[in-house]
Amino acid sequence: MQIPGYYEFYNRTKISSGRGALDNIPFELRSMDSYRPFVIADRAARRGVAGLVNSFHGSDMTIGALFEEMEGPVYPYIAEELLSIYRKGDCDSLIAVGGYAAASAAMALNIILSSGSERIPSSENFKLNAEMRPFVYVPSAGVCGRETAGEALIGHSVYRDELLVPDLAVLDRRMLHGVKGVSLVPAAMLALARSTDVYLDGDTDPLIASYASASISLVYGNLYKAMKRYSGGKERLALLNGIAVSGLLSSPSRNGIVTTAALELEKFTGHPAGLLAGIILPFAADYIFRKGYGFSGELLLPFAGIDNYCSVDEKDRGGKMIELLYLMLDNLEGVVPCSLRKLHIPEYIIRSAVEKTAAVNGIKLNGKEILEILMHAHEGTSFNEGGRV
Amino acid sequence: MNRKVFKEIKPGNKYLKKFYIAVMLWIVGRAIQAASKVDREVKEEFASLREDFTVRLRVAPSGPAMVVGRVEKSGVRYFGSSAGDREITLDMMIKNIEGAMTVFTFRESTCQAFCNERFVVSGDIPDALVFVRILNLVEVFLLPKIIASFAVKRYPSRSTMGFMRKYVGRVLIYIRAFTF
Numbered sequence: 004m005q006i007p008g009y010y011e012f013y014n015r016t017k018i019s020s021g022r023g024a025l026d027n028i029p030f031e032l033r034s035m036d037s038y039r040p041f042v043i044a045d046r047a048a049r050r051g052v053a054g055l056v057n058s059f060h061g062s063d064m065t066i067g068a069l070f071e072e073m074e075g076p077v078y079p080y081i082a083e084e085l086l087s088i089y090r091k092g093d094c095d096s097l098i099a100v101g102g103y104a105a106a107s108a109a110m111a112l113n114i115i116l117s118s119g120s121e122r123i124p125s126s127e128n129f130k131l132n133a134e135m136r137p138f139v140y141v142p143s144a145g146v147c148g149r150e151t152a153g154e155a156l157i158g159h160s161v162y163r164d165e166l167l168v169p170d171l172a173v174l175d176r177r178m179l180h181g182v183k184g185v186s187l188v189p190a191a192m193l194a195l196a197r198s199t200d201v202y203l204d205g206d207t208d209p210l211i212a213s214y215a216s217a218s219i220s221l222v223y224g225n226l227y228k229a230m231k232r233y234s235g236g237k238e239r240l241a242l243l244n245g246i247a248v249s250g251l252l253s254s255p256s257r258n259g260i261v262t263t264a265a266l267e268l269e270k271f272t273g274h275p276a277g278l279l280a281g282i283i284l285p286f287a288a289d290y291i292f293r294k295g296y297g298f299s300g301e302l303l304l305p306f307a308g309i310d311n312y313c314s315v316d317e318k319d320r321g322g323k324m325i326e327l328l329y330l331m332l333d334n335l336e337g338v339v340p341c342s343l344r345k346l347h348i349p350e351y352i353i354r355s356a357v358e359k360t361a362a363v364n365g366i367k368l369n370g371k372e373i374l375e376i377l378m379h380a381h382e383g384t385s386f387n388e389g390g391r392v
Numbered sequence: 393m394n395r396k397v398f399k400e401i402k403p404g405n406k407y408l409k410k411f412y413i414a415v416m417l418w419i420v421g422r423a424i425q426a427a428s429k430v431d432r433e434v435k436e437e438f439a440s441l442r443e444d445f446t447v448r449l450r451v452a453p454s455g456p457a458m459v460v461g462r463v464e465k466s467g468v469r470y471f472g473s474s475a476g477d478r479e480i481t482l483d484m485m486i487k488n489i490e491g492a493m494t495v496f497t498f499r500e501s502t503c504q505a506f507c508n509e510r511f512v513v514s515g516d517i518p519d520a521l522v523f524v525r526i527l528n529l530v531e532v533f534l535l536p537k538i539i540a541s542f543a544v545k546r547y548p549s550r551s552t553m554g555f556m557r558k559y560v561g562r563v564l565i566y567i568r569a570f571t572f
Binding site: 021022023026027029030033039056057058059060061062063064065066067068069070088091092 | 398399400401402403404405406409410452453454455487488489490491494508510
């Protein structure tokens with residue numbers, strides 16, 4: 004791998020995963036000088052909240068307030084109400100349990116606390132400062148893959164800042180009881196898309212590439228087993244690890260073509276960005292590979308493993324990689340549609356999304372190329388003579 | 393939203409687990425004191441430490457603790473759960489009671505627990521490593537092989553710890569630890 008001329012890397016999030024990870028939360032909060040956390044939980048994750056409260060037993064720490072009714076988008080008035088609960092409970096830290104709604108709510112609180120006012124500022128005009136409180140994220144039901152990405156969806160606006168990422172992400176199997184593996188697939192697809200974008204981009208720094216590689220290995224290597232109904236608990240935890248790591252790759256200047264296109268389409272259609280990213284990914288990779296835009300066969304390594312990677316000739320690795328991506332889409336039939344047409348997305352919406360995607364900084368393809376990719380994804384036809392590989 | 397509903401939660405205590413850990417730490421502390429008189433290798437490990445060496449092994453935040461330290465004339469003494477006036481030269485803290493249970497029910501060895509960051513060590517790392525070796529030796533003496541093999545990194549073979557040394561040492565340590 005070539006090292007870029009200059010790069011910066013900073014990762015603020017500590018990840019604690021595995022047996023007893025939940026029980027470390029009181030210690031970590033204490034080390035951040037916090038003693039009364041405010042727990043915000045998604046309604047779907049209520050079952051896991053009992054496990055979280057149990058982990059505080061014997062810790063001499065009081066949970067300042069518990070709100071477990073979070074559902075749907077976080078509107079400014081909800082954030083302001085949560086602020087009043089936070090203040091009434093005399094809380095000094097935030098724990099979000101569940102998915103994107105709880106995480107966005109916790110991030111919204113940090114934004115309001117930084118602003119020094121009682122109302123949430125606009126997404127173009129907010130600044131974060133030392134008034135932010137420690138933020139712990141515990142994934143459970145409803146994960147969508149954007150919780151550790153430092154972006155909060157408040158109302159219809161996305162607030163992005165690298166400081167919004169959680170200080171600590173705690174991944175514990177106890178929080179996945181009752182969570183079906185199939186429900187994690189959209190988040191897994193978004194994680195794969197975000198991590199693959201790093202390689203499709205061409206020039207990236209070695210640390211981001213290593214995060215991306217780890218995320219792909221964890222997600223792709225555990226995806227099918229995690230979907231099993233009665234077993235696969237360990238694999239679901241590994242999948243969650245991959246999803247959490249991929250979120251750390253996200254930044255306003257780093258979202259690649261697949262992730263950006265999926266997020267723009269999500270705004271127009273309401274379909275989960277993960278599902279859309281899963282459909283677009285093979286077509287985008289196929290296009291970039293055929294055009295020779297610096298697509299590296301190295302991408303095969305985290306997907307296929309070292310043995311299969313070494314057994315494939317160097318010049319065939321790119322092609323093999325594309326085959327794997329199309330095969331993945333075929334294998335996920337029934338969970339992830341094989342084309343955008345199956346989601347009833349009309350062409351004019353795709354064209355609108357293309358305009359927005361091409362306007363994002365850092366996207367190397369022009370509007371015409373992005374349109375070609377999305378039209379192929381819409382029809383479900385690959386780039387070799389119109390048929391599927 | 394009814395703000396009155398969102399009360400604080402004061403989680404309870406894990407008395408049974410704390411009691412179990414307290415008993416285990418008491419046994420281990422007394423056994424370390426006895427082993428330092430009985431076994432040559434434990435004696436040599438302690439001799440390599442500084443003269444005022446005192447280690448405290450505790451469970452955060454206010455859990456049970458064990459304090460063991462060197463005293464005059466190459467002795468080792470178990471001081472109970474409090475060091476009194478003695479300065480602690482090595483403080484090993486287990487982050488939470490569940491971590492302590494994992495270690496003291498031998499689901500994880502001490503070394504594995506270190507790797508999994510269940511401990512926080514304040515003091516010299518070489519001293520911590522010596523103390524872990526002493527702990528491993530004491531666990532081999534105290535526990536049958538089937539349990540001790542989970543507790544230690546590598547169970548000593550017959551060439552490293554002979555039959556006589558292990559079983560005579562075990563009997564003597566048990567007698568010294570639980571009588572005088």
